Amino acid sequence: MSRIEDITLENLEDYGQLLKPSMAENIGREYYNCIAAFDPLGDEVGAAMVWELKNTENPDETRAEIVYFGASEPAEGEELLREYGVRITDNWVKESFFELDGLSGEEKELLSEAGFQMEERESRDIMMTLAELNKLSFVNKKISKYIISIGKLDFLQFRQGLTNCLFCGKNGLEEDLALLPADWYENNVSCCVVTDGKVNGLFLVHKMADGILMPVLLFAMGMEANRSMLDMICYSIRAASAIYPEDTLVLIRRHDEKTRALTAKLFPNRKGVTVTAGERKEE
Numbered sequence: 001m002s003r004i005e006d007i008t009l010e011n012l013e014d015y016g017q018l019l020k021p022s023m024a025e026n027i028g029r030e031y032y033n034c035i036a037a038f039d040p041l042g043d044e045v046g047a048a049m050v051w052e053l054k055n056t057e058n059p060d061e062t063r064a065e066i067v068y069f070g071a072s073e074p075a076e077g078e079e080l081l082r083e084y085g086v087r088i089t090d091n092w093v094k095e096s097f098f099e100l101d102g103l104s105g106e107e108k109e110l111l112s113e114a115g116f117q118m119e120e121r122e123s124r125d126i127m128m129t130l131a132e133l134n135k136l137s138f139v140n141k142k143i144s145k146y147i148i149s150i151g152k153l154d155f156l157q158f159r160q161g162l163t164n165c166l167f168c169g170k171n172g173l174e175e176d177l178a179l180l181p182a183d184w185y186e187n188n189v190s191c192c193v194v195t196d197g198k199v200n201g202l203f204l205v206h207k208m209a210d211g212i213l214m215p216v217l218l219f220a221m222g223m224e225a226n227r228s229m230l231d232m233i234c235y236s237i238r239a240a241s242a243i244y245p246e247d248t249l250v251l252i253r254r255h256d257e258k259t260r261a262l263t264a265k266l267f268p269n270r271k272g273v274t275v276t277a278g279e280r281k282e283e
Helices: 074-090 105-113 155-167 225-243 257-266
Strands: 003-006 032-038 045-054 063-071 095-100 117-122 125-129 147-149 191-195 198-207 213-220 249-253 274-281
Touching (some): 032 074, 045 074, 063 074, 063 105, 074 105, 105 117, 147 225, 191 225, 198 225, 213 225
Parallel strands (some): 063 095, 213 249
Antiparallel strands (some): 003 032, 045 063, 125 249, 147 191, 191 198
8 A cells, every 4th residue: 555645845855856846846835735655665756746726715616737747656646646636625626637748658547547538739838048039029129117126126015016916816827926925036037017106017937946937927007007018028038138048948838818829929930849738527
């Protein structure tokens, strides 16, 4: 019988070989869960998975995204998926889904046998370099004087900006947006719109543990919202280019139709890698 153990900040070093740095950095966050399955008599962990709870404020729409699944031992992978099913039931999850690359044939079979409907498709993520982003025609346009880095905000201003976003139902890619500190973002690259001392827009960029830059929130209020968002994108590209090498990667997640349409317009020939996507309705 396999043993199930939670991977936490306290024991993360014991499982570091399983998780990429960009995955391990999320352990301990509010909505992330990570468990491992192993034979107590063996020397190695046979399976591990990480998932993130989404839409937790609405019990009827709570979902779980599996962001990592690895099972070198099929029996332990089965045990892990059984435990996952129990835990998401406790969290009232209505649907599980994933978009993963690099799955082995055995791992795909385990997920299929666990009830996931799967297909191979293009990833929602595309990778760009700073050099490519600097070639966009609008990058060198004149931008508003009200755009500044978030590093110039005091604590209350930053929190007020986040509150505006959340009040409008916007949390970007981060379910725990309200809980993340300002220094989780690249302060010199992330920026905002400040008018009359108030933050009316935010463009937040996180530098992942592997060095990849990832925009996680773009939001602006008011009549000039569209212009403000474009100005913030320009500011951020310029700021990042002044700090990082031109081959620095930027991950753009096409998480909704608006983002997908924008990236298709700006980068018509850029495609994501092929991934295995799956989903399962939960009882």
